[in-house]
Amino acid sequence: MDNxxxxxxxxxxAALSLAVMFIMTALxxxxxxxxxxxxxxxxxxxxxxxxxxxxRWVFIGDSWFAKRKLPGxxxxxxxxxxxxxxxxxxxxxxRGGYGLAREDLNYRELIADRRVRKKITDVxxxxxxxxxxxxxxxxxxxxxSSFIGLVRxxxxxxxxxxxxxSWYCSEAASGAVYRKRIYTRFxxxxxxxxxxxxxxxxxxxxxxSGMGAEYFTSDHxxxxxxxxxxxxxxxxxxxxxxxx
Numbered sequence: 001m002d003n004x005x006x007x008x009x010x011x012x013x014a015a016l017s018l019a020v021m022f023i024m025t026a027l028x029x030x031x032x033x034x035x036x037x038x039x040x041x042x043x044x045x046x047x048x049x050x051x052x053x054x055x056r057w058v059f060i061g062d063s064w065f066a067k068r069k070l071p072g073x074x075x076x077x078x079x080x081x082x083x084x085x086x087x088x089x090x091x092x093x094x095r096g097g098y099g100l101a102r103e104d105l106n107y108r109e110l111i112a113d114r115r116v117r118k119k120i121t122d123v124x125x126x127x128x129x130x131x132x133x134x135x136x137x138x139x140x141x142x143x144x145s146s147f148i149g150l151v152r153x154x155x156x157x158x159x160x161x162x163x164x165x166s167w168y169c170s171e172a173a174s175g176a177v178y179r180k181r182i183y184t185r186f187x188x189x190x191x192x193x194x195x196x197x198x199x200x201x202x203x204x205x206x207x208x209s210g211m212g213a214e215y216f217t218s219d220h221x222x223x224x225x226x227x228x229x230x231x232x233x234x235x236x237x238x239x240x241x242x243x244x
Contacts, residue, residue, distance in 0.1 A: 052243055056089040056119055057082065058155060060110055061126030063096030063222060064165045064231075070217075073225040077165065078124075080232035085239060099131030100189075101143035108147055111154055120155040125162045125198070129185050130178065130221075137188050144192040161239075162193040163201040165231060167208040169220040178221075182206075199242065207234045 059065055059078035067076045082090040093110045100107050107128065132140055151160060164186050168178040186205045193200050208215060208227070215227040223231065 052085050052087065052240070054088055055121040056117075057087055057091070058111075058117075058120055058123045058158070059090065059092045059094060059126070060107060060123065060151075061094040062098050062128045062131050062166070063094075065092065065094035065126045066096050067092065067094075068223070068228070070225055073228075075225075075228065077126075077223070077228050077232050077235070080228055081236050081239075084232055084236035094126070097131060099128035099135075100125075100147055101128075101132040101135035101140045105131070106143075108150055111150065114154060116154055116156070118155075118157050120158045123151055123155050123158045123160050125151075125160065125193075126165050128166075129164055129182050129189065130166050132185075133181065140185075140188050141192045144189065145196055148193075148196040148198060160193075160196075160198040161201060162189065162198045163204040163235065164189060165204055165207075165235075166221075167206075167211075169211070169213055169216040171213050171220070179209075201235070201238050201242065203238065204231075204235060207231065 057078075059081075061078075065076060065078055067074070067079070076092055076094070078090060078092040078094070093114070095105075095110060098105045098107055098110060107125075132143075135143070148160065151158075164182065166182060168182075182205060190200045190202070208231070211227070211230075213220070215224055215230065216222065217224055
């Protein structure tokens with residue numbers, strides 16, 4: 001091999017080495033930045049878990065949140081949600097037939113006589129679209145504002161949440177009528193809640209869309225154990241994503 005050929009080979013090797021060094025130098029900051037971001041995300045996730053583990057919740061709702069007695073099961077969506085979130089403490093002040101805007105059986109009655117609890121970190125309100133079916137948009141908006149004021153008096157340090165969970169089986173003859181009512185009225189509740197500083201969990205209002213009869217009791221409206229497990233799973237996943 002003559003000297004010229006050797007020189008060309010050495011020159012190419014040197015150029016290739018420089019190129020590799022340049023690429024590695026360019027990639028190192030990016031890899032470092034990715035590692036740091038992954039570390040920050042892990043830290044945020046761990047912080048959320050600690051916050052949830054130390055939190056104390058109040059659940060307020062209608063029959064969908066109330067304790068149910070079913071064949072081989074006795075419990076509620078709040079109970080299952082609390083288990084999945086590993087909550088330190090929770091209270092369920094829910095009762096069938098109650099609503100946010102109706103004059104009788106009003107949500108206010110569920111907490112009016114309860115003492116102030118400054119250690120409550122979160123209050124989750126559910127419903128009550130079907131139980132307020134005879135109330136106007138204006139009545140619902142005013143009732144929500146009033147109720148949220150009472151909630152803040154009772155639980156002054158709590159973050160407030162809202163979701164609509166009520167649904168009707170798609171196989172029920174009257175299901176379409178009720179589901180249309182839910183779709184029409186849910187924005188009224190969501191808007192009024194957000195106007196009063198409440199975090200709305202979107203997506204729960206139609207999470208059961210298309211679910212079959214096995215998710216509902218014989219009235220085609222209330223949840224079976226299968227439904228309770230499903231809704232609690234969906235709800236807890238959304239809370240984990242949104243919790244700060």
